[in-house]
Amino acid sequence: MTETRMPAYEQVKAFVKRQISSGTWRAGNAVPSESALQQQFCISRMTVNRAMKELAVEGVVTRVQGSGTVVAQLHRISTTLALRDIHEEITERGHRHATRVLAVEPAKADAALAQVFKVRAGTRLFHTVLLHLEDEVAIQLEDRYVNPAAAPGYLGVNFNATTPTSYLLEHAPLTKASYSIEAGLASMSEARHLRIKRGDPCLVMTRSTVSGPHVASFARLVHPGMRYSFNGTFQL
Amino acid sequence: MTETRMPAYEQVKAFVKRQISSGTWRAGNAVPSESALQQQFCISRMTVNRAMKELAVEGVVTRVQGSGTVVAQLHRISTTLALRDIHEEITERGHRHATRVLAVEPAKADAALAQVFKVRAGTRLFHTVLLHLEDEVAIQLEDRYVNPAAAPGYLGVNFNATTPTSYLLEHAPLTKASYSIEAGLASMSEARHLRIKRGDPCLVMTRSTVSGPHVASFARLVHPGMRYSFNGTFQL
DNA sequence: CAGTGGTCTAGACCACCGA
DNA sequence: CGGTGGTCTAGACCACTGG
Structure with missing residues (x-):
């Protein structure tokens, strides 16, 4: 891994990460300055700067202008959670995606929706209820309101x-x-559509999106707890 | 916002994002090449390159060497989910954190744990069960196994x-x-400690960490569904 | 004040892609 | 082949931090 042709900035990053994960440099310790690393690796400062900047973005180090760079307090492990289109997610797993359309209708904003969409109560909205199946098994019930203006x-x-x-x-x-x-419980109708028992735990995601001046959409996505999870990895 | 003194690369990023979020450039459309933008903004290519590189990291555009840059298929909304130390999380909200120690003991790896830790069944492990309180209210039950070697x-x-x-x-x-x-259900003992009813839905996070050559730790973190959620924002 | 990181330039060479 | 992005250099000026 250290043997292959690797860009100079990657080598610097790998070096720093090695020092940290081997415990040689600990959280809070100072990292050598850019000019020090520049000399150590015989490369230009821009290249060192790029390496350190990327490490800062990844949360591996913390940089303060005028002060220096220190090994980050890793009490914050951050990873990326991708919120994906369910169709892509399912097909990428190599499975078949199908949708059952349960409702497509106009609706009026009640007080709660009015607040979410920042419109007056009674404003016309669109409402859809869809059931998403992965290989014929119900995996997500999508209850969505959409702003006609958007x-x-x-x-x-x-x-x-x-x-x-x-x-x-x-x-x-x-x-x-x-x-x-x-985490929440499925309502009776949700449970019926998802073919689970009422009282079975569900992973509930609520998501709202803004498009330009409008709150475009508000969705409640209910997943059977036994058939769905969010997963992620963090690699130093 | 566009008025204040902004680094050149930020101005380029803002320009590109504006074109996208206004709908002028749509997913799949080509983005002007670095040399074109360089001339348009009268800045060096390194600066344009930095802007585009960051946009690619953020998932706003997709770049292919030799081919060009296109507006990303935004079917992937990615945000950062921070897995934090619960103590920091609670104190940062301005609340008090307290811990009840329910168990601190040696244990032996059963088949499942042996697989997780990549050790032989029967290997000695450490086991702790802690209850975390936020302002005296139970918010997380932490059941953790730790590898003594690590x-x-x-x-x-x-x-x-x-x-x-x-x-x-x-x-x-x-x-x-x-x-x-x-999402899952609390076991009887978990429910008792969290002071919820058995059958109440819980958000369950399982986390395993690797340190050097060892799988260091495996934890099951159970949160009452009514008192805990993960939240995030994505901003173009 | 000297040292740090933040930004920027005007070049350069390369690997890669599509025609 | 020409155009693209990927990397890199050797300078530079600045804002900020600390003593």
Whole structure:
């Protein structure tokens, strides 16, 4: 691994990571300055700077202008959680994705929805309820409200061919998204559609997306706890 | 925002993001080449390169050497999920953190643990069970096994003063970690300690960490579904 | 003040892609 | 082949930190 032709900045990164994961440099310890490393590796400072900048982005070191670079307090392990379109997620696993359309209808914003969408109560919204199957097994119940101002054609979409996520990303360019993941219980109707028992635990993600001036969409995604999990890896 | 003194590479990034989020450039469209942007902004190519490189890391664009840069298929919304030390997480919210030590004991690896730790069944491990309270309310039950080879002093730690996460990061430098988040039910004893009803849904995270040659630790973290969630934001 | 990192330049060579 | 991005250099000026 250290033998193959490796860009200079990668070698610097690998060196620093080796010192840390071997315990030679510990959290809070100072890392040699850019000019020191520049001389040690006989490379230009820009190259050292790139290496250290990337390590800072990865959370491996902390840099303070004027002060220096120190090994990060690794009490923060950060990884990337990818929120993906369910169709891609399933097909990438090599499985078949199918959708059952349970509801496609106009709706009116109640007080809670009005707050989420930042509109007046009673404003017209679109509402869809879809069930996503992975190899015929129910894996996600998607209950979604969409702002007509952001995606006027939403109710006309053929949801057997296009997922809401995919359609919205295409027609309401994303500017912001926020999500929350928690454990909850399925309601009676949710349980029936997901073919689980009422009272079975579910992983519930609520997600809202902003497109330009509008809150475009608010979705509640319910997954059977036994058939779904979020996974990730962090590698120093 | 565009008015303040902004580094040149940030201006380039902002420009590209504006084109995308306004819908002018759509997923799959080509982005001007580095030399084109260099001339447009009257800056050096290194600076353009930095901007585009960062956008690629953020997942906003996709670059292929020799081919060019295109607007990424945004079907992948990626955000950062920070796995933090619970003590920091709680104190940062301005609350008090306390720990109840329920078990600190040696244990022997059964078949499942042996597989996780990549050791022979029957190998000696350390076992702790801790309950974490946020302002006196139970928020996480931490059931953890630790490899003595990676942290020989583990059983001697005062867990009222130091969290296992913090101790392990200090004494068994982290090289890799992986996690899984799912919904589950509390066992009878878990429910009793968390002061919830049996059958209440819980967010369960299992996490294993690798330190150098050893699998250092395997933990099951159970959170009452009603009192805990993971949250995140993605901003273009 | 000297030392640090943050940014930037104007070149350069290379590997790769598509025509 | 020309154009693309990937990497690298040897300088430079700046803002910030610490003593």
